[in-house]
Amino acid sequence: PQAPPAREVAHMDWVELKTSVAGCVKCGLCQGRTNTVFGVGDEKAKWLFIGEGPGRNEDLQGEPFVGQAGKLLDNMLRAVGLRRGENAYIANIVKCRPTDANGKDRPPTAAETAACLPYLERQIALIQPSVLVALGKTAALSLLALDPDTPVSRLRGKVHRYADRPLIVTYHPAYLLRNMIDKRKAWEDLSLAMTTYAGLD
Ligand code: URA
Secondary structure, three states: OOOOOOOOHHHOOHHHHHHHHHOOOOOHHHHHOOOOOOOEEOOOOOEEEEEOOOOHHHHHHOOOOOOHHHHHHHHHHHHOOOEOOEOEEEEEOOOOOOEOOOOOEOOOOHHHHHHHHHHHHHHHHHHOOOEEEEEOHHHHHHHOOOOOOOOHHHHOOOOEEEOOEEEEEEOOHHHHHHOHHHHHHHHHHHHHHHHHHHHHO
16 A cells, blocks of 8 residues: 655644654755754743754754753753753754855755745644744844844844744854853843743743
8 A cells, every 4th residue: 555645744743743854855955964953852842942053963963952052052941940851942943954065064045944944833833832042143034034134132132923922032052152241141031031931821
């Protein structure tokens, strides 16, 4: 008997979605990957943190934010009383590592983002988080229809909306590692996210 036709991403369950991402060839990033990086955490999480895309360590391990930036992200989670896996889910805009001709990390292109976004949208629909936190400019501007040159400084400090949910923008933890002075602002953003979340109860 023939296998039933694959369901559209928008109708997939977790198993179908994970299988589909693991075998995805929708854009050229599939050619350079070691692993896809689906996302990790509580599938009923109230908080969804969204990064840009896997870097080298994430590509090797198949898990998001496992390097230095990930340690800082774990501290950011703790600041709002969360742990990865407990009431928090961590995902990225793209599931495969984008690199330039020299093998260095780069942001995903608009086409790569467009190809991958349905997966994140389905993750959001399945998780049903109460608050989304976009980590950095790429994540924020991939989700918000705004001028692509808008800096994070202009995106933070307000409650945006994506997929019918509140979205807070803050600095990417890798940026914060290089610009410790902005850490205080990131903590302000997390506190805005907390207030937003509390207001939803
Ligand atoms: N940076 C990201 O945006 N995502 C990761 O998973 C790792 C680093």
